Amino acid sequence: MNPIKLGDIAHARSGDKGNHANIGIVAKTEPAFEFLRDELTAERVAEYFRSLRPTRVERFELPNVLALNFLLHNVLDGGASRSLRTDTQGKLLGTALMQMEWGGSEP
Amino acid sequence: MTLRIGNGAGFWGDNLDAPRRLVESSKLDYLTLEYLAELTLSILARLREKDQSAGYAHDFLPVLKSLVPALKAQPQLKIVTNAGGMNPASCARAVAAILAEAGLADTSIGVVAGDDLLPRLDELRAEGCDFRNLDDGRRLADLDQPIVSANAYLGARPIADALAGGARIVITGRVADASLTVGPAMHEFDWSWTDWDKLAAASVAGHLIECGAQATGGYLSGWEGANLADVGYPIAELEADGRFVITKPAGSGGRVTQETVAAQLVYEIGDPRHYLTPDVNCDFTTVSLVEEGPDRVAVFGASGGPAPEMLKVSLAYRDGFMADGRLLVYGDDCVKKAHECAKIIGLKLAQAGYEYERTSFEVLGAGAGVPGLTPPPAGLKECVLRLAVHDPRREAVERFTREFAPLATSGPAGLAGYTQARGEVRPVFAYWPTLVPRALVPPQVDVRNAAQWLASRPPGNGKGPH
Numbered sequence: 001m002n003p004i005k006l007g008d009i010a011h012a013r014s015g016d017k018g019n020h021a022n023i024g025i026v027a028k029t030e031p032a033f034e035f036l037r038d039e040l041t042a043e044r045v046a047e048y049f050r051s052l053r054p055t056r057v058e059r060f061e062l063p064n065v066l067a068l069n070f071l072l073h074n075v076l077d078g079g080a081s082r083s084l085r086t087d088t089q090g091k092l093l094g095t096a097l098m099q100m101e102w103g104g105s106e107p
Numbered sequence: 108m109t110l111r112i113g114n115g116a117g118f119w120g121d122n123l124d125a126p127r128r129l130v131e132s133s134k135l136d137y138l139t140l141e142y143l144a145e146l147t148l149s150i151l152a153r154l155r156e157k158d159q160s161a162g163y164a165h166d167f168l169p170v171l172k173s174l175v176p177a178l179k180a181q182p183q184l185k186i187v188t189n190a191g192g193m194n195p196a197s198c199a200r201a202v203a204a205i206l207a208e209a210g211l212a213d214t215s216i217g218v219v220a221g222d223d224l225l226p227r228l229d230e231l232r233a234e235g236c237d238f239r240n241l242d243d244g245r246r247l248a249d250l251d252q253p254i255v256s257a258n259a260y261l262g263a264r265p266i267a268d269a270l271a272g273g274a275r276i277v278i279t280g281r282v283a284d285a286s287l288t289v290g291p292a293m294h295e296f297d298w299s300w301t302d303w304d305k306l307a308a309a310s311v312a313g314h315l316i317e318c319g320a321q322a323t324g325g326y327l328s329g330w331e332g333a334n335l336a337d338v339g340y341p342i343a344e345l346e347a348d349g350r351f352v353i354t355k356p357a358g359s360g361g362r363v364t365q366e367t368v369a370a371q372l373v374y375e376i377g378d379p380r381h382y383l384t385p386d387v388n389c390d391f392t393t394v395s396l397v398e399e400g401p402d403r404v405a406v407f408g409a410s411g412g413p414a415p416e417m418l419k420v421s422l423a424y425r426d427g428f429m430a431d432g433r434l435l436v437y438g439d440d441c442v443k444k445a446h447e448c449a450k451i452i453g454l455k456l457a458q459a460g461y462e463y464e465r466t467s468f469e470v471l472g473a474g475a476g477v478p479g480l481t482p483p484p485a486g487l488k489e490c491v492l493r494l495a496v497h498d499p500r501r502e503a504v505e506r507f508t509r510e511f512a513p514l515a516t517s518g519p520a521g522l523a524g525y526t527q528a529r530g531e532v533r534p535v536f537a538y539w540p541t542l543v544p545r546a547l548v549p550p551q552v553d554v555r556n557a558a559q560w561l562a563s564r565p566p567g568n569g570k571g572p573h
Contacts, residue, residue: 011328011366013321015375018145018242018540024373026366051479062379062392064408065369071377077467081146081538082426084467084495087476096477098328 007098010036014094019079021090023070023097033066039102045070048100049093110295112288112312113342116140116188117319119147119164125319127173129340130184132356136295138174139287140167140188141317148281149423149536151192152225152256160565162194163278168201175209178275187266187287191278193256195220196553196565198278203560212558217269219279221551224257224420224543231547238422238541247541250424255536257422259543262385262414263309264300265550266290272554281421283384288313288343296347306387307411308349311394314382315353315371315406316341322353322371323402324361334360339402350407352399363402372396385418385545387411417542426537427464428504430530431495432511433471438521442483445470445492448518452494452510461506465497491524497535504532 006012006025009032014023025040027033046057052075060069076090077083113135115126119142130138142164155162167190177184191198195218206214224231232238238247238257247254258281267290269277277290292298292309300306315322322341324333339359345351353368355361372391376382379391388411395408436445449468456463469475472490473483483490496507511528555563 007328011370013326013370013374017375017377018538020242020377022373022375022377024370024376026369026373028366049477049480052477058377060377060379062369062373064392064394065365065372065396067369067373069373069376069379079538080144081149081423081536082429082497084429084431084465084497085475085478086469086471086493092476095328096480 003101003103005098006040006100010098012094012098014090014092016076016080016089019074019076021072021075021093023072023094025068025070025097027066030066033063036068037061040068042070045072045097048097049075108347110292110345111135111342112137112139112291112316112345113340114139114141114316114319115340116142116170117317117321118142118144119166121319123166123169124173125340126170127177129356130174130177130181132359133342134181134183135342136183136185137291138184138186139316140170140186140190141284141287142166142188142190143192143281145421146423146536146538148193148258148421149256151194153534155193160197163192163198164190167198168205171202171205175205175211178211178214185270185275185291187277187291189279189282189287191218191280193223193280195278195280199560200563200565202276202278203557206557207561212556214557215273215275215554216557216560217272217274217277217552217554219261219265219269219277219282219550219552221265221549222258222261222281224259224548225254228254228257231543234547236543236547238420238543241540241542247539250539252424252426255423255425257420259418259420259548260385261548261550262286263289263293265552267294268552269554270294272552274554283386284317285310285313285384286386288316289386292345303387303411303413304409305349307389307409308351309345310382310384310387310389310411311372311391311406311409312343312345312351315368316343318371318374320361321374322367323355323363324367327367327370333362336360349409350405352403352405354403363404365396365398365404368396368404368406383415385414387414416545418545418548420541420543422539422541423536424539426535427497427499428501428532429495429497429535430504430508430532431493432508432528432530433491433493433524434511434514434522434528435489435524436492436522437489439488441487441490441521442470442473444519444521445490448492448514448522449494451514451518455510456507459506461503463496463498463503463507467495469493501532508532
């Protein structure tokens with residue numbers, strides 16, 4: 001079975017809220033949304049980004065637009081003003097999350 | 108009546124030609140231009156410290172010049188912008204000069220102010236505001252660094268008031284981004300300020316267009332073939348019942364689909380059931396998106412509750428200095444050499460007696476974009492070493508920037524880019540998000556024509572610290 005890549009079944013866009021980052025995920029189809037609602041848990045996202053040491057990851061559901069929103073707390077090295085990273089605003093996190101893979105066939 | 112509101116700028120630094128192209132290719136009732144990111148005001152506050160006539164987003168001036176022909180040819184066109192930054196009245200005078208020179212001296216310009224709390228901080232503390240940091244709960248009284256700026260997010264009401272006062276161009280300081288759209292909608296449709304669902308609908312429209320091309324296919328996966336060089340900036344077509352359509356100019360690049368609109372709906376939000384603005388507590392989970400034609404997405408069903416009693420305040424304080432430097436590292440062993448160069452620079456600085464409060468080491472090209480997520484790929488032939496430091500001492504940060512060039516002759520072979528390596532030392536303005544009771548922040552609205560703004564006296568005598 002071919003692995004599923006998040007980027008094949010959804011769009012992601014991330015941005016900053018102070019020292020927190022949000023990642024909005026928009027599924028391309030309803031089955032993809034149902035799959036992600038089950039599989040793409042806050043715990044799984046926290047584990048994926050463990051190197052950024054989030055103090056908390058919250059997940060919000062917007063089934064009306066087939067979207068999930070993740071809020072990753074304190075992952076931006078102090079936020080846009082103090083961060084020493086190239087990606088001061090967490091803009092890359094969405095693209096990074098789209099590289100997440102699951103074993104199995106596409107929903 | 109359909110109200111057509113387009114956004115031609117999503118941040119300070121956005122494309123200078125986008126506003127003109129937008130109004131030339133579509134008949135808009137309102138053009139909104141958004142210039143103020145969370146920390147832009149602290150930079151503008153510093154500029155105003157040095158020159159009392161400065162402190163606004165001066166990108167707006169060349170943009171306005173480019174819009175003069177449209178302002179002459181399209182009598183319906185109005186502009187609402189937060190370009191005023193820390194100095195909206197001064198921005199209005201500069202705008203007035205451009206308009207007067209173009210023969211538009213009778214154009215009415217409205218200025219919305221009252222968001223600047225810096226001169227009022229002591230008074231507000233005496234009223235009992237402790238300006239607790241929303242993220243970590245610290246009280247402002249416990250901050251020992253100097254405060255650079257403190258601005259409350261005003262809402263749509265003063266914008267609607269300025270429009271009701273006859274303004275064709277409204278220039279604000281800090282207002283909620285969505286309010287740039289809500290103000291015109293409230294003015295044109297005469298909705299009640301407690302009709303929360305209508306306020307929510309207009310706020311969703313504003314939120315969707317506030318980041319420019321991000322609603323029309325920009326910064327999205329599936330970018331191939333999207334013709335982003337000609338990307339059309341977004342337009343919201345609002346109806347009196349609160350429904351609206353997101354679209355873009357015919358023939359422009361990019362695309363408007365359920366996906367591009369949904370991706371923007373969830374951009375930089377927290378809890379979608381409570382998207383708070385000064386105008387309304389919005390619920391994004393009741394919004395429906397329907398593609399009703401090519402590059403046309405209908406949006407309806409937004410709902411809302413009473414606006415919060417507290418306004419968000421974006422406060423910034425001085426927090427030392429920062430600089431970064433880069434070197435291009437080439438060759439089979441580039442990642443190893445990048446580590447060695449960082450080590451040499453660190454040892455040189457230690458020999459000179461410098462230690463830094465915070466440091467950062469990135470090997471760009473080897474997965475540094477998201478630290479720790481992906482290991483460096485095997486067989487990499489080149490990468491960029493980037494180092495950054497943050498420290499209270501300017502001279503320590505200055506010294507750091509000098510340590511890249513010596514590697515040209517004393518480092519390993521395969522390095523280039525020394526001339527660009529030395530970064531600029533810049534002051535850090537750290538962010539302190541907090542709240543203030545709405546009742547303590549009365550907005551100020553001042554509408555005059557361009558000739559009157561030109562005749563108005565600026566505060567102080569121009570240049571010089573106050």
